[in-house]
Amino acid sequence: MDCLRLWSYTWLRRAGSMAVAWILLWLSGCAVTTPGGVPIDTRYEAKGQDSRALFLILHYTVLDFPKSLKVLTQQEVSSHYLVSDENPPKIYRLVPEERRAWHAGPSFWKGNAMLNAGSIGIEIVNPGWVDTPEGRVYAPYPEAQINTLLPLVKDIVKRHQILPERVLGHSDIAPTRKQDPGPLFPWKRLADEGLILWPDANKVAEHRQTFESELPGIGWFQRALSRHGFQVPETGQLDDVTRSALSAFQMKYRNARYDGLPDAETAALLQVLTQPSKKP
Numbered sequence: 001m002d003c004l005r006l007w008s009y010t011w012l013r014r015a016g017s018m019a020v021a022w023i024l025l026w027l028s029g030c031a032v033t034t035p036g037g038v039p040i041d042t043r044y045e046a047k048g049q050d051s052r053a054l055f056l057i058l059h060y061t062v063l064d065f066p067k068s069l070k071v072l073t074q075q076e077v078s079s080h081y082l083v084s085d086e087n088p089p090k091i092y093r094l095v096p097e098e099r100r101a102w103h104a105g106p107s108f109w110k111g112n113a114m115l116n117a118g119s120i121g122i123e124i125v126n127p128g129w130v131d132t133p134e135g136r137v138y139a140p141y142p143e144a145q146i147n148t149l150l151p152l153v154k155d156i157v158k159r160h161q162i163l164p165e166r167v168l169g170h171s172d173i174a175p176t177r178k179q180d181p182g183p184l185f186p187w188k189r190l191a192d193e194g195l196i197l198w199p200d201a202n203k204v205a206e207h208r209q210t211f212e213s214e215l216p217g218i219g220w221f222q223r224a225l226s227r228h229g230f231q232v233p234e235t236g237q238l239d240d241v242t243r244s245a246l247s248a249f250q251m252k253y254r255n256a257r258y259d260g261l262p263d264a265e266t267a268a269l270l271q272v273l274t275q276p277s278k279k280p
Contacts, residue, residue, distance in 0.1 A: 051160040053097065054112070055119035056153065056167045057104055060126035060180040068125050079103040079121040081152060089148040097156075107173035108231040109166070115173055120156055124149060124181060138182045146186055153195055165229065167196045175230065175248035176241060183255035199253065199272040207271045211264035218242065221262045224270040225249065238262070 030043040061068040065084045072078050072094055078101045082092040095101040103121030107114060127139045157167065167190065170178040191198035218238050225232045230245040243260035250258035253269050 051162075052118060053120045053156070053160040053162065054166060055109065055115055055173075056156055056160075056162050057115065057119050057121045057170060057173060058153075058168070058181050058185070059103060059121060059123045059170045059178075060128055060182060060185075061123050062126070062128035062180075064127070065125045068123065072123060077102050079123040081120075081122045083122065083124045083145060083149050083152070085125040085142065085145055087144070089142070089145045091148060091152055104170070104173060105177070109168060109173045110229040120160070122149070122152065126181070128180065128182065138184045140184050141181075141186065146189065150189070150193065153190065154193065157195055164195060164197045168229075169248070169252065171248040171251060172229065175244040179248075179251070183251040183258055187252050197273060199269050203272045204265070204268045207268035208264050211267040211271075215262065215264060216267055218262065221246065221267070221270070224267075224274050227274040228270060 030041045031039060032042055033039050059079065061071075061082075063071060065086065068082060068084075069092070072082055078095050080093065080095045080097055080101045080103075082094055084090045084092065097120055100116050101121050102116060103123070104115040104119055107116075109115065112118065124141070124145065126141060129136050129138045131137075153167070156162065169185065169187075170180045171182075187196060188198065190196045217236070219234055219236045222232045222234045222236075222242055225242070225245045226234070228249065230249070232242055232245050235242070238261075246262060246266065247258045247260035249270070250260070250266060253273075254265055
């Protein structure tokens with residue numbers, strides 16, 4: 001030990017202050033440096049902390065894989081991960097999780113706005129929709145692609161302790177601008193894995209009977225949508241914001257019809273998911 005001290009002393013006299021600090025930390029067993037080379041001591045860790053990633057947001061690309069990759073790597077839009085439609089599908093990391101990806105844009109959920117800073121974004125290669133004489137038609141998600149996606153979602157949620165009510169689609173956080181991942185995205189599979197909240201079917205059926213006899217007013221729907229997480233002003237009118245939020249909600253929980261119009265089933269779903277203390 002005396003020889004080590006003598007060597008350290010002699011070496012440190014010849015070294016700069018940065019080296020002095022590094023050697024002292026090395027001797028204490030806690031030596032790490034920042035990416036820029038600044039030595040820091042990591043022996044203490046604060047109890048009051050959690051992940052910067054509070055949300056997980058799912059998207060579709062509306063482009064094929066080569067175009068999706070080009071846009072997400074060379075333009076002013078990005079995501080942390082891209083799930084391809086190759087055979088077999090692959091997961092590409094485009095932005096490290098500790099850095100901010102530009103995927104959410106103007107967004108809101110349960111009091112949180114501009115979610116880029118606090119979210120991880122996953123883009124899924126999918127053409128989205130086309131308008132036909134019979135109406136808008138959305139593209140399905142191949143089973144292999146979803147099987148590739150699910151382990152990634154589970155891993156991110158587990159590592160960052162993301163709450164089920166914070167695993168969302170782009171249409172949830174920006175319903176007036178976005179429809180992705182669309183009505184054919186298998187949200188129920190995520191619910192079966194415990195990754196998102198899902199309403200109890202028996203309770204929904206029970207409440208639906210009540211709402212069939214008397215449907216609440218628009219103000220009730222706006223309050224329920226706000227409790228669920230959307231940013232919907234209570235105007236008492238079926239305005240564009242309300243219809244967009246209703247449509248996004250229906251795409252996720254009742255994808256057989258997502259016209260954005262209030263009805264008994266939608267009211268029952270909202271009732272079960274939000275559990276307001278007062279009846280409408």
